[in-house]
Amino acid sequence: MKTYAELSPSPRTIMTPGPVEVDPRVLRAMSFPILGQFDPEFTGLMNDTMEMLRGLFRTGNKQAYPVDGTSRSGIEAALGSLIVPGEKVLIPIYGRFGHLLHEIAERCGADVTTIEKPWGTVFDPEEIIGSIRKERPSLVAVVHGETSTGCMQPLEEIGRICREQDALLAVDAVATIGGVPVETDRWQMDIVIGGTQKCLSVPSGMAPITYNDRAERKIMSRKRIERGLKPREETAAMREIPAIRSNYLDLAQLQDYWSPDRLNHHTEMTSMLYGLREGLRILHQEGLEARFARHRLHERALMAGIAAMGLSLFGDPSCKLPVVTCVEIPDGVDGESVREMLLQRFGIEIASSFGPLKGRIWRIGTMGYSASTRNVLLSLGALEAVLIRHGVQVRQGEGVQAALEIYEEPEYQS
Numbered sequence: 001m002k003t004y005a006e007l008s009p010s011p012r013t014i015m016t017p018g019p020v021e022v023d024p025r026v027l028r029a030m031s032f033p034i035l036g037q038f039d040p041e042f043t044g045l046m047n048d049t050m051e052m053l054r055g056l057f058r059t060g061n062k063q064a065y066p067v068d069g070t071s072r073s074g075i076e077a078a079l080g081s082l083i084v085p086g087e088k089v090l091i092p093i094y095g096r097f098g099h100l101l102h103e104i105a106e107r108c109g110a111d112v113t114t115i116e117k118p119w120g121t122v123f124d125p126e127e128i129i130g131s132i133r134k135e136r137p138s139l140v141a142v143v144h145g146e147t148s149t150g151c152m153q154p155l156e157e158i159g160r161i162c163r164e165q166d167a168l169l170a171v172d173a174v175a176t177i178g179g180v181p182v183e184t185d186r187w188q189m190d191i192v193i194g195g196t197q198k199c200l201s202v203p204s205g206m207a208p209i210t211y212n213d214r215a216e217r218k219i220m221s222r223k224r225i226e227r228g229l230k231p232r233e234e235t236a237a238m239r240e241i242p243a244i245r246s247n248y249l250d251l252a253q254l255q256d257y258w259s260p261d262r263l264n265h266h267t268e269m270t271s272m273l274y275g276l277r278e279g280l281r282i283l284h285q286e287g288l289e290a291r292f293a294r295h296r297l298h299e300r301a302l303m304a305g306i307a308a309m310g311l312s313l314f315g316d317p318s319c320k321l322p323v324v325t326c327v328e329i330p331d332g333v334d335g336e337s338v339r340e341m342l343l344q345r346f347g348i349e350i351a352s353s354f355g356p357l358k359g360r361i362w363r364i365g366t367m368g369y370s371a372s373t374r375n376v377l378l379s380l381g382a383l384e385a386v387l388i389r390h391g392v393q394v395r396q397g398e399g400v401q402a403a404l405e406i407y408e409e410p411e412y413q414s
């Protein structure tokens with residue numbers, strides 16, 4: 001019989017916009033014994049997780065729990081549960097993940113209107129507000145941090161207008177949650193989707209979400225109880241609005257499973273939940289504000305190093321996403337060859353991009369556990385060496401020095 005080598009993944013420095021490195025505490029948590037899904041010890045851990053998620057999303061919402069599946073499953077659960085086929089949905093698009101919202105909304109049967117901005121820029125909030133007033137959608141879906149372009153859309157005023165126009169606001173905060181402030185209640189966002197594999201530094205596999213009463217009313221108006229669980233036939237009244245099409249990604253059923261009733265749906269992912277709970281514990285021990293400041297510090301050091309080397313940053317700096325830095329690939333350089341050498345020789349991974357930016361930029365993430373002084377300095381040093389190997393005229397030695405200058409500023413000495 002064929003034998004397979006023992007699992008032994010190489011140590012890596014991961015500087016992509018996800019998945020990123022995971023705190024060893026999280027990996028350890030994931031190796032503990034399994035508990036039954038209705039064991040009070042386990043449901044206690046589920047409740048802890050909900051409580052810590054409310055803190056992370058800065059919300060008083062009752063509903064805050066993870067959807068099992070990667071971040072995309074949370075987006076699909078949100079849109080699929082909120083969009084009744086035929087309803088009008090407005091999607092402002094400024095990168096790949098805006099296109100994903102469009103794609104999913106269309107599959108939900110929505111009548112989608114999109115507005116678009118060139119990659120590397122974002123909308124003036126007034127443009128979005130104008131479209132909401134003109135289109136009168138039932139739902140507005142927008143990305144907070146576009147990892148494909150390294151840009152972040154200001155959302156402060158959008159929620160208020162949605163409320164005024166009786167539209168729901170759904171926000172993809174997958175890239176920003178845990179790295180940049182996401183103010184669910186203050187910005188009046190009705191449903192917010194996060195991810196585990198980016199700034200939370202938990203492996204890919206869950207999508208924490210939260211939603212308020214406005215969103216919950218809509219979701220619960222479409223609720224169906226599974227045939228095998230239902231005590232008696234549904235009443236005719238319950239059939240008025242079409243049911244949520246997906247069974248697995250049905251937020252009405254998921255919220256019942258996460259409620260004290262624990263109405264059985266899927267079987268919760270035991271080890272992933274251990275990991276998420278530990279990741280959230282680490283986040284709250286660090287403190288949200290301290291965590292945001294840490295992400296800003298490593299962004300500054302990385303940007304200073306890139307600029308000092310003589311490379312150019314991509315995108316409008318006034319809307320830069322703090323956790324992803326996009327670097328223009330110098331003319332005549334094979335971006336993929338540089339990435340390959342970084343990985344092969346230094347064990348460092350950075351990302352390329354998609355669509356119109358393919359081959360034009362590298363994307364460097366400073367997210368979660370990967371956002372560290374060591375990782376930023378190593379990446380700058382390695383990138384310089386690899387670029388020199390590729391014949392690029394960089395200002396030798398200056399990148400790492402510029403980053404060190406930032407780290408030596410008095411406010412960061414403790």
Ligand SMILES: *Cc1c(COP(=O)(O)O)cnc(C)c1O
Nearest residue numbers: 070071072097145147174175195
């Ligand atoms: C990474 C990402 C996603 C998709 O996340 P998966 O975990 O791969 O499903 C969605 N939206 C944004 C903005 C992202 O950065």
